[in-house]
Amino acid sequence: MPVEMDGANGAAVAPPALELSRVVKSFGAVLALRSGTITLHDGSIHALIGENGAGKSTLVKIIAGLYRRDAGEFRLAGEEVDFHTTAQSKAAGIAVIYQEPTLFPDLSVTENIFMGRQPTNRFGRIDRRSMRTQAQQIFARLGVSIDPDRVTEGLSIADQQIIEIAKAISLDARVLIMDEPTAALSGVEVERLFAVARSLRDEGRALLFISHRFDEVFALCDTVTVMRDGSYISTTPIVDTSVDELVRQMVGRDVAELFPKLPAEIGADVLVVEGLTRAGVFHDIGFTVRAGEIVGLAGLVGAGRSEVARAIFGVDPYEAGSVHLEGRQLPKGNPRVSMARGIALVPEDRRKQGLVLDESVTRNVTLAIRSSLAKAGLLWSARENAAAALWASRLEVKTAALDAETGTLSGGNQQKVVLGKWLATEPKVLIVDEPTRGIDVGTKAEVHRLLSELAQQGIAILMISSELPEVLGMADRVLVMREGHLTGEFSRADATPEAVMFAATAQKEGAL
């Protein structure tokens, strides 16, 4: 694919439009960005790629003024800057289009574009007519027909994305950052977006494009920067690299050593999912999980994995397909029955969906087995404490006391409490969604050891994870989802980082 590089050449004279060098950002004990480095040039489209959790979004938020960096350099057109607010970043000519559109649903399309910067007359009165005309001009330029007077509520994601872009154009931004803008767009819409991006580049603006889709990166961008584990890995002109090379740089990590997977005896099919479909969310999902087996469900964020898990458990509906547990069909949309029959779901967001943070460890552990603990309809503290103590010691929960508020525990220990809650129900199938997100490395290994032991005891485990090393290290079998479809299934031996990544990002292995 021919790529224009004249923009990058011109930058030899002028300072780069935006330059980040060894930027560091941590949240408490978690180091989100170890060394963020990127250089954007006027008249060029720069791609930023990396796995989930590589630090891309943190980097974007520092540029946008949402986060402040702890260390490192941040220069705009050669001058050192330090943004405290998004308003400052905006005033400096930076526009950011976030993954999720951020609009005001009750206000008109026009107002959404110009909020905070509406054209006014001498007395500060908003000039509605001129505002509307400008909005129409931008839409004409983008080649779209959106009624500027309608409210943004009810617009499709694609149209909302267009409004985000219109916002950036109206800002006359010098630097435009797009964080996975194509994730929810159809082919035609992506093409339209690219046409706009190219015309902005030709006007001499600097663009940063974050995407998981390699075909888009190669079609659109001039230069590509790879990040991994919060660190800068490489920057190369797009013509000098290949998909193969980029994938290697993204995943290049020693997988085997971190997680000791214990051998487990694999038994009969426990969970059988067939043709599970929910329009627009997931389509024709079918797989089995056997006793003692850990099945990893890999894919990008938003591929529909959590939704499948929720549908199996019964909290979300589905339109077609079936779920069988030990040969008996599970009713749709009935989590109580699912629990009673032996399915446990450890949700992605443990703080919101998995725990009652203000309650004690004891209460949280016994939450799902209240009825079996109760005697004559009453809960007795002694029985609760005994049950909680058993699980706390088996899972090695580190807490000052069992009556401590769960919210005071570390992330890893909170996750153990959630696990304990579900294990107390003695499940046959355990579904864990991102079991180690936001957990420090030491506890991570412990959670993995736990899962491994549970499999040894014959529990069928479905593990959703966006962390490739975790999936590859733990799973006996790896399923891959992309955009609501099951796109790959690999045995432990066949599951290489490259193969899984390709299945998750729509690249055929033949493209190697």
Place this chain on the structure above:
Amino acid sequence: MTTTVAPPSPNPVTRATGRVFKARETGILIALLLVILVATIRNPSFLFSSDGFRDLMLTPSLLMLVAVGQAIVIITRNVDLSVGSILGLTAYLTGRLFIDVPGIPPILVFLAGLGFGGLLGLINGALVAFAKVPALVITLGTLYIYRGINVAWAGGDRINASDLPADFRGVGTGALLGIPYLTIIAVVVLVVAAWVLRNLRSGREFYAIGSDPGAAHLYGLPVTRRILAAFVVSGALSGLAGVLYAARYGTVSSGAGIGLELQAIGAAVIGGVAISGGVGTVWGAAIGAYLLLTINRALPILGIDDFWQRAVVGVLIIGAIVLDRLLALRQSRKLLEAREEER
């Protein structure tokens, strides 16, 4: 680049009339006129006596002032429960000023009321904006604190009409061309507030903040400043209403304005201000205030028992919310259908 262009804009006249008929405020205004019409048919003096007309204008004026402030606060997705207490405190302050500072010019008393109310509002706003505690809790607290201060200060004491200068009392009872001063003040405040909310950047930002606070933050809007401003305006208008309360009724005990906050919220909700923020106008809230108090006066004329009046107000509030919900559902269904057709 594709060549689809924006659709031709509809004729501005049809657009304007369409807006008037669709507007939530129109419906509530029609309801208000119906109430007045029915009550007048039953008893012509409801409208066609000088007292009747005066009462019709005068009674809702104070609530209207407070409801306008309340609407601004609700539009930012907050709520101010302390308005009744602020009114009570400033009404008492008004009396004390005339007693303790003999010969004080009324204009100074008005400024003091506005300023004091604004200060109490600032305390609300600062607690909400900086401490990040929901406004419902903060202003519930200040509702009791401000009322407590009022009770402690006044004790069993009360302000009597004889304590207030006659020219000041004239503001509360007098009229210009048959229209009470109080009503004129309330309408001027309403028009200014409506203009600001519609035509100034800061006014539109109130809506943006209430519509999606997270997005407002990402847009770089001055969220904290706007929320502070909304509470200061609500407090200042309650303060102004407090001074006018003293001028109108002459008698001020430590119980003045109790329960007003619920009437003000009710007025705003009936007038189409969404309790979840981002939607509604001060016009709606003001008409809602008129409807609320006019119904209260009309029901006895229609022969409806006293104790049913509160229930009617309740039905009105719930009816307004159900109507809004139905309209919103219809709207979103229409938008979805339009989207499907495009495909």
